[in-house]
Amino acid sequence: MIFKTFNPLEDKTLRIIDNDGKIINKELFPDLDNETVIKAYKSMLYARTADEMAISYQRQGRMYTYPPNMGQEAIHIASGLIMRENDWLVPAFRELGAMLAKGVSMKEIFIYYMGNEQGSNFKQANHVLPICVPIGSQFLHATGIGYSINYQKKDEVVFSFIGDGGTSEGDFSEALNFAGVWKVPVIYIIQNNQYAISVPVQNQTKSINLAVKAVAFGLPGIKVDGNDFFAMYVACKEAFEHARAGEGAVLIEALTYRKGAHTTSDDPTKYRTKEEEQEWDKTDPLIRMKRYIDNEGIWNEDEEKLIENYKQEIDKQFTEAENITPYQLEDVFEYMYDEMPDILRKQKAEYKQFQSWKEKRI
Amino acid sequence: MSVMTIVQAINNALDIKLGEDKTIVVYGEDAGKEGGVFRVTEGLQRKYGVERVFDSPLAESAIVGTGLGMALSGLRPIVELQFDGFTYPAFNQIISNVSRMHNRSRGMYKVPLVIRFPYGGGINALEHHSESPEALYAHIPGIKVVIPSTPHDAKGLLISAIESNDPVIFMEPKRIYRAIKQEVSEEKFSIPIGKAKVLTEGTNVTVVAFGAMIRECQKAIAMANQAGISVELIDLRTIYPIDKETIAESIKKTGRIIIVAEAPESFGVGAELMAIANEEAFLYLEAPPKRVMGFDTIVPMAKGEPFYLITPERIFYEIERTVKF
Numbered sequence: 001m002i003f004k005t006f007n008p009l010e011d012k013t014l015r016i017i018d019n020d021g022k023i024i025n026k027e028l029f030p031d032l033d034n035e036t037v038i039k040a041y042k043s044m045l046y047a048r049t050a051d052e053m054a055i056s057y058q059r060q061g062r063m064y065t066y067p068p069n070m071g072q073e074a075i076h077i078a079s080g081l082i083m084r085e086n087d088w089l090v091p092a093f094r095e096l097g098a099m100l101a102k103g104v105s106m107k108e109i110f111i112y113y114m115g116n117e118q119g120s121n122f123k124q125a126n127h128v129l130p131i132c133v134p135i136g137s138q139f140l141h142a143t144g145i146g147y148s149i150n151y152q153k154k155d156e157v158v159f160s161f162i163g164d165g166g167t168s169e170g171d172f173s174e175a176l177n178f179a180g181v182w183k184v185p186v187i188y189i190i191q192n193n194q195y196a197i198s199v200p201v202q203n204q205t206k207s208i209n210l211a212v213k214a215v216a217f218g219l220p221g222i223k224v225d226g227n228d229f230f231a232m233y234v235a236c237k238e239a240f241e242h243a244r245a246g247e248g249a250v251l252i253e254a255l256t257y258r259k260g261a262h263t264t265s266d267d268p269t270k271y272r273t274k275e276e277e278q279e280w281d282k283t284d285p286l287i288r289m290k291r292y293i294d295n296e297g298i299w300n301e302d303e304e305k306l307i308e309n310y311k312q313e314i315d316k317q318f319t320e321a322e323n324i325t326p327y328q329l330e331d332v333f334e335y336m337y338d339e340m341p342d343i344l345r346k347q348k349a350e351y352k353q354f355q356s357w358k359e360k361r362i
Numbered sequence: 363m364s365v366m367t368i369v370q371a372i373n374n375a376l377d378i379k380l381g382e383d384k385t386i387v388v389y390g391e392d393a394g395k396e397g398g399v400f401r402v403t404e405g406l407q408r409k410y411g412v413e414r415v416f417d418s419p420l421a422e423s424a425i426v427g428t429g430l431g432m433a434l435s436g437l438r439p440i441v442e443l444q445f446d447g448f449t450y451p452a453f454n455q456i457i458s459n460v461s462r463m464h465n466r467s468r469g470m471y472k473v474p475l476v477i478r479f480p481y482g483g484g485i486n487a488l489e490h491h492s493e494s495p496e497a498l499y500a501h502i503p504g505i506k507v508v509i510p511s512t513p514h515d516a517k518g519l520l521i522s523a524i525e526s527n528d529p530v531i532f533m534e535p536k537r538i539y540r541a542i543k544q545e546v547s548e549e550k551f552s553i554p555i556g557k558a559k560v561l562t563e564g565t566n567v568t569v570v571a572f573g574a575m576i577r578e579c580q581k582a583i584a585m586a587n588q589a590g591i592s593v594e595l596i597d598l599r600t601i602y603p604i605d606k607e608t609i610a611e612s613i614k615k616t617g618r619i620i621i622v623a624e625a626p627e628s629f630g631v632g633a634e635l636m637a638i639a640n641e642e643a644f645l646y647l648e649a650p651p652k653r654v655m656g657f658d659t660i661v662p663m664a665k666g667e668p669f670y671l672i673t674p675e676r677i678f679y680e681i682e683r684t685v686k687f
Binding site for chain 2: 088090117118120121122129130132134137138139140141142143144145146147148149151152170171174175177178181334335336337338339341342343
């Protein structure tokens, strides 16, 4: 029972491999075959590549504001590995790898950040909510879905994400409080990437860590090295078993570092130092996992060639996203309601009249 | 048929829907064992069990936010917020998520959620218990706002709200919760959302109101009739989507419109109805449209409330002025 061993009140951190990829906690090392480990590493590599390309497309002016994920891939891929098809993903907006794991495509992600809501109508992904921008509010949706699952006696689990800044929102506490009372099968994951835009986590709370907040709600909480894929996997796996067994919700604090900016509109050099970034670079989840793989000697593919293939495939998806049917006037109105009020129909018709006037007169 | 108050009619609608649809759950503060502070959900927990009708912890944002989560995952939740003035903690969930999830997901997720709460003044209550925030909610794209004025309408409109796949804010006029009794069918029936109702036909002036103000208007109209003025009374029933046609048609007939509502006057439903009068019936107007509404103040506590409350006399006064303009 890792939630007892790694008591957040004692500020303990679950860590399984060190920065050199060496196993430091053999007992807890997960029972994963080499093939799965390599697949997980490749998924992290794919997510990192896609993220870098998204930033580059944004800089080329082919996409709008985008929130980079670099540095947080272990959290996304480890949780994504555990999520089953019918499990729910209730994201904030920095969970790219987890969304990909659930079946969301890069094409859809690109469509969204090109400024088209159509990117949130996931064609292949089951039980994934659109990204939720109002900070922290998504945690309550996860709790409600948890109630549904219990009520309908379904074998499903919810994974929901929030940032360190989000833990200051009232909805965070309300969601965990309801979760405790209702005993919902929800895994709440805090991605503590150290900053809420420019504000460091030390300015968010005087708690010794964020996982400890679970204690007040009667839930298990655990602080995990979120840049250690194996630690994240073990924590999510145990939380998943706990939730699935009807034992209720778990709060996981995943320590990580946002390598990039909050979004492409932000400049982190204004509020953090190079030294700090370099210090965290040593914990980069991809480097650590690659070192583990090299130490074990279980993989010898040409990584550069693999990345090249990923780039081609991602670029193809980007081109497809650029070439979807252009946004129509109808799309503005069509989805506001399941049953559209006449008022909206009239507003649309009036705009069309203006359009035809404009064609003739201007 | 049986004689029901608004409270009983709402209870009856909830009872019918809970009975026929297992995906419906009802919850809120004190909504379970006690049956709500106004006893609207009384007896339902005993009948349908604690999993379906229950007391939630006390947090409005969470009541609505979790309701949204349930609506996205196969349930049709009906949540109760205890008073108009306590709905504001839930405002962010309503405006940022409940109203948008259908659009945000391009129709992938529907939101069959009903948010019920009592509203309005006239019960000598403490601060926060006498407010009429319908304009705040009607201004949010993506939701519908319904306010009944009779037991019959309360039942039929609530059944429509529950069966709607769009989120509905259902505001209940607490002042007349038990003041009006009416024969209501015990069978299931529904009244469409978005349709106003002409309660009394008349020729000199149109009066538009909703909720608890209908009864006050009816008293004013009796006075006006004695003075030889013929008044057409329209019960709006749905605030959004507002029934422009019924309003415009009536103005075209009478040439005059007065709007009666309890909320602060500026930027409220009255302003919207005046806009409809101007846009849809400008050439028919024979007098300036007039609002008889609350002041742009906080609803005063009991000792001051008589100044704020709209009385039949005040409505009659404005009817006479408008007709004589």
